Structure formats: structure tokens, C-alpha cells
Amino acid sequence: MAVDTVSMDKIVSLCRRRGFVFPSSEIYGGLGSTYDYGHYGVLLKNNIKARWFEAMILERDDIVALDSAVILHPRVWEASGHVEGFTDPLVDCRTCKLRFRADKLEDSQCGRKPSKHPGETPECDLTEPRQFNLMFETTVGPVQEEGAKAYLRPETAQGIFINFKNVLQIARRRPPFGIAQIGKSFRNEITPGNFLFRVREFEQMEMEYFVPPAESERWYRYWIDERLDWYLRYGLRRSRLRVREHGPEERSHYSQGTSDIEYLYPIGWSELEGVANRGDFDLTRHTEFSTTKLEYVGPDGERYVPHVIEPAVSLERIIVAMLVDAYDEEVVGERERTVLRFHPEVAPVTAAILPLIAKDEGLVSKARSLYEELRKRQSVEYDDNGAIGRRYRRQDEIGTPWAFTIDEQTLSDDTVTVRDRDSLAQERLPIGGVRRWLDDALERDWKTPKGD
Ligand code: ATP
Numbered sequence: 001m002a003v004d005t006v007s008m009d010k011i012v013s014l015c016r017r018r019g020f021v022f023p024s025s026e027i028y029g030g031l032g033s034t035y036d037y038g039h040y041g042v043l044l045k046n047n048i049k050a051r052w053f054e055a056m057i058l059e060r061d062d063i064v065a066l067d068s069a070v071i072l073h074p075r076v077w078e079a080s081g082h083v084e085g086f087t088d089p090l091v092d093c094r095t096c097k098l099r100f101r102a103d104k105l106e107d108s109q110c111g112r113k114p115s116k117h118p119g120e121t122p123e124c125d126l127t128e129p130r131q132f133n134l135m136f137e138t139t140v141g142p143v144q145e146e147g148a149k150a151y152l153r154p155e156t157a158q159g160i161f162i163n164f165k166n167v168l169q170i171a172r173r174r175p176p177f178g179i180a181q182i183g184k185s186f187r188n189e190i191t192p193g194n195f196l197f198r199v200r201e202f203e204q205m206e207m208e209y210f211v212p213p214a215e216s217e218r219w220y221r222y223w224i225d226e227r228l229d230w231y232l233r234y235g236l237r238r239s240r241l242r243v244r245e246h247g248p249e250e251r252s253h254y255s256q257g258t259s260d261i262e263y264l265y266p267i268g269w270s271e272l273e274g275v276a277n278r279g280d281f282d283l284t285r286h287t288e289f290s291t292t293k294l295e296y297v298g299p300d301g302e303r304y305v306p307h308v309i310e311p312a313v314s315l316e317r318i319i320v321a322m323l324v325d326a327y328d329e330e331v332v333g334e335r336e337r338t339v340l341r342f343h344p345e346v347a348p349v350t351a352a353i354l355p356l357i358a359k360d361e362g363l364v365s366k367a368r369s370l371y372e373e374l375r376k377r378q379s380v381e382y383d384d385n386g387a388i389g390r391r392y393r394r395q396d397e398i399g400t401p402w403a404f405t406i407d408e409q410t411l412s413d414d415t416v417t418v419r420d421r422d423s424l425a426q427e428r429l430p431i432g433g434v435r436r437w438l439d440d441a442l443e444r445d446w447k448t449p450k451g452d
Helices: 006-017 037-059 072-080 102-107 156-160 166-170 214-234 280-288 314-327 361-375 388-398 409-414 431-443
Strands: 022-024 035-036 064-066 089-090 100-101 130-135 138-139 150-151 175-185 202-209 243-247 257-265 268-279 307-314 327-332 335-341 351-355 381-382 402-404 416-422 428-429
Touching: 006 022, 006 314, 006 327, 035 037, 037 064, 037 175, 037 202, 037 214, 037 314, 072 150, 089 102, 089 214, 100 102, 130 243, 156 175, 156 202, 156 280, 156 307, 166 175, 202 214, 202 314, 214 243, 214 257, 214 268, 214 307, 243 268, 257 314, 268 280, 268 314, 280 307, 307 314, 314 327, 335 388, 351 361, 351 388, 361 381, 361 402, 361 409, 388 402, 402 431, 409 416, 416 431, 428 431
Parallel strands: 064 175, 351 381, 351 402
Antiparallel strands: 022 035, 089 100, 089 130, 138 150, 175 202, 202 307, 243 257, 257 268, 268 307, 327 335, 402 416, 416 428
16 A cells, blocks of 8 residues: 655654765754755665756756856846745744744744744734845855955856856857756755755756747646656656646746646645746846856847746655655554565665675675676675565665665576565576576566556
């Protein structure tokens, strides 16, 4: 029986228990809503990034990669509108001394009575909202003077816009073409929380797609569909995804159209990824502020400022969605198991190699040589520690799709057992054919057994 909804607490506790994600700075008492990724968390992140990079760049001819700096010229953030307008409304409670986002009181808890929202008890004493800029400030160079002020980037997009001319000239592109980048962004969120969903330091994956102005609506629709398909391709259930188009009052100042791809998180439907039609706002503003013309000039002399379609997401929100979607508990025989039904191409470990008896030299040597062969191409794990049932359950909990067990029969006929994480089916195959079998298995279409 599939577990249909899972609490965030269960996800947090599994992540910690199996070393995906740890609360950061724990030995110093922690730093609220900041996390460190452990071994399996890093492998999961790397796989998600690789799948995004494939879909955005390697499988296409029209998008190139970029890795821009975190600290940019401060004028960049004036041009982009962030210095003036990247703010959230903040209220303080004079009673409990906590701070809240005025537009998210419904999602916050009163400091004295966590079962109530701020403002709901007679003791709550909230100030009027005031605007709070979410950019982290820093100083560049050894002197902390006004001219040395800089910011940690709150999005990766601006690094792309300021490189528009470089890419246009050096990569010799003409619209429609895109520039994609993956990198850390920083936002001093007033109320971070819900595990990785809202954090102050996160890794964004953004792509700016430059198009002729007349084609912007078509490409905007195209990218909503493409991104939705990507989530389905990597196993998220259709029933847990929806597209919500912003009304005019909700859109950012630059936006001519914005849609959120939402996922049904344990906190309810919330933004997983945003797709925005940014028009010519960014290139026009950077032209104005830098005095460098950011436009496309065609071979026959036509010139225009391309419009921009932007799909933007953080790895953190994808990770939470994938964990929630994959999480399952079931009783097998008499035993309960927790299993992460990850898509095989995002699972941190693709296969486990398990010699049935750790002390049997014959088994160990066969298992080790299979492990050495597979690890050249895949993320595989060798485990000879404990009873085989416990080893299977450890792999289930980190979402390993297949386990190869080397037993006594292997010594006589050179076959191994492969166990499937989802169906629990076991079959025997020649040890020499395992590598090929694994390649084929990864090529096959995969669908979650949890249904649509
Ligand atoms: P929200 O309304 O949830 O604050 P946003 O609309 O400000 O998000 P964008 O500026 O569109 O978010 O950022 C693009 C993407 O970056 C979001 O869709 C989300 O995936 C991710 N993101 C934004 N803020 C955070 C955060 N604090 N923690 C984790 N991911 C984030």
C-alpha cells in the first residue's frame, strides 16, 4: 500500500538518519533553517543537476552554459530593481519579539501560542508592516566604506543578462537561444522554514531564453510544458503537480506573464518552479545602466531587444518534492520497510553489491570484482555488514533501485541474484552480464508504482 501523504517530520528524520541532510553548525547549537548535505544528499543533488543539465543543454542545440560570479558589480542590482524593490513586508511582534512576513501570517506560528497565527491572540502586538530588503550585504576589499558595499546574489539570472553580449558574439547565437546556469543564491528570508523549502542559501537552476518579441507568448507556453514534462520524466506523480498562472496583481514588476509549477508538498500546494515572461525589462535596464547596448542585430540589419522567458527553480525545492513523492512505507512479510522510490536516474546509489556471507573469501572476491567493474560507470555501493535483510532495508531507505547478491550458487555457476527495490522480484543472471543488464535497466522507462 502506497503512503499517499507523508509529513515533513518523517522526511526530515529520514534525511538525518541516513545522512542526506544535517542541520548546519549543530555542534554550536545550530543556525536556524540552514542545512549541510551529507554523502547521499550530495549524490542526489549531483544527479538532479546532471538531469537538468542534460535536458537544458546537452540534449539541445540552442542553449549554452554559464557560471557567473556570486558577487557582481553593485550597479547590477540597481539596474535589476533589487536594491529598490526586492523586499518583503516585515512585521515585529512587540510581545514575543519574533518577526514575520506580513503577507505570510497564515503560514506562521505565534511565538507564545504555536497553535495560533501571529495576531490571533489578545497578547499579540504587531507593528505596522515595513519593507525589508532580502539581499545579503557584504563589503569588497579590506576597507568597510560606502563604496565597497556589494551583495551576495539573490538570483543567478542577472549574471546571465550581463553576459548576453559575450554569448551573442562569442557563441555566435541568434534568438531564440538560451543561457543556463546552476549556482548558489542567497536571500535573507524573514521566515525561512519547512525544511529545505525556504532557506537563506540555496542552489538555483535558471535558464534565460532570448526570443524575438513577437514569439514570446509561444515560447512562454512552450517552457511551461517542457518543465512540467521534465518532472514527469523523472517520476513525480501527475496528480501532485499543477500549473498556476499568476493574476496581474501578483506578478513582479518586470513580468508579462508568470506561472508557477506547483507541487503538493506536505504544507499544501506551493511553488516548485516559476516560469516567467520577463519581456525586454532586463536587457533594457542593463543597457540603460551600463550604457552597453544589449540587443540583437541580424545579418540583414534588423535589430531588436529580445524578450526573455525564464524557468527558475532551486534544487532544494526539487529535492523536497522528490523525497515526498518517493517516500513509502509498507509491510513485507511480517516486517515494515521504508522505501524511497526514486527514479533510477536520480537515486543516489544505482546498485548495491552484497556478498551473502561477509567472511566467505570466495564470495567476497567475486563481489569485490563485480563492484570494481560497476563503479567505473555507476554510483554503486558495496555492503557486507549485517544480515542480508537488514542490508536490503538500508538500501531501500536510501532508494537504491537494484541490489546484486552474490551467494554460494555464484561459486558454482557464476550467476547472481538481482533484487528490484519496488516489486521485490528477484531473478538470476550471469555475473558477466550484470554491467549490460544495469545499462539496459537504466534505459528502460520507469514509472512510480505509487500510481499517477
Ligand atoms: P517565493 O514566492 O516562494 O518566495 P519566489 O517567487 O520569490 O518564491 P523566485 O524569485 O521566482 O521565487 O525564485 C525562483 C525559484 O527559486 C523558486 O521557484 C524556488 O524554486 C526557488 N526559491 C526561491 N526562494 C527560495 C528559498 N528561500 N529557498 C529555496 N528555494 C527558493
